[in-house]
Amino acid sequence: MHELDMTRCLLQALGDWRDQHPVQPRVGTVHLLVGEFTCVEPSQLRLSFAAAVKDTWLAGAQLSIVSVPLVGECLVCGNSYRPDPARGYASPCCGHPMETILSGRELKIQRIDYSRPPICGPPVQANPCAQPTPSFADPLPCTCPSATP
Known part of the structure; x- marks a missing residue:
């Protein structure tokens, strides 16, 4: 863990x-x-x-x-996509392996x-420019x- x-x-x-x-x-x-x-x-x-x-x-x-989704990018076809572990994280467009993780x-x-x-202490006068x-x-x-x- x-x-x-x-x-x-x-x-x-x-x-x-x-x-x-x-x-x-x-x-x-x-x-x-x-x-x-x-x-x-x-x-x-x-x-x-x-x-x-x-x-x-x-x-x-x-x-x-807040969960941030996994988004990969294929450097061959330029596609940004949500990788699927069942497909080996490959690009759904061209099948090339994921090379870059965007998020x-x-x-x-x-x-x-x-x-x-x-x-604690004496009150402080408010600064109108603060x-x-x-x-x-x-x-x-x-x-x-x-x-x-």
Whole structure:
């Protein structure tokens, strides 16, 4: 079950993200893009994540998983298609083996929904020129070696 390795990598990426914040954020939902070709079972990943975050700074955080379909491209006929394992992933147009994967190998944090705890101290006057605070972080790819099949 490589979902445990994926969870470990995810926790490391979330820890790195947290370290960029001066005040520890409270994470509500972590939105993931998971490619079909990663062979990650979403229910197992959720179970592994829930067990790993219990009694940590991520306690109570949820995973939202969006599956990304496997799409291949044939370099012979130029066709983009959904590969069929029963056909050996070959192009349905010309039968040539799939050479390029356009999507389906992703394992990315798409966004993180979080809140910041209140900061103690005197009230701060609002700055009318300030930019709004983003509600999520930039996408963070999982760079763990086990993230690719």
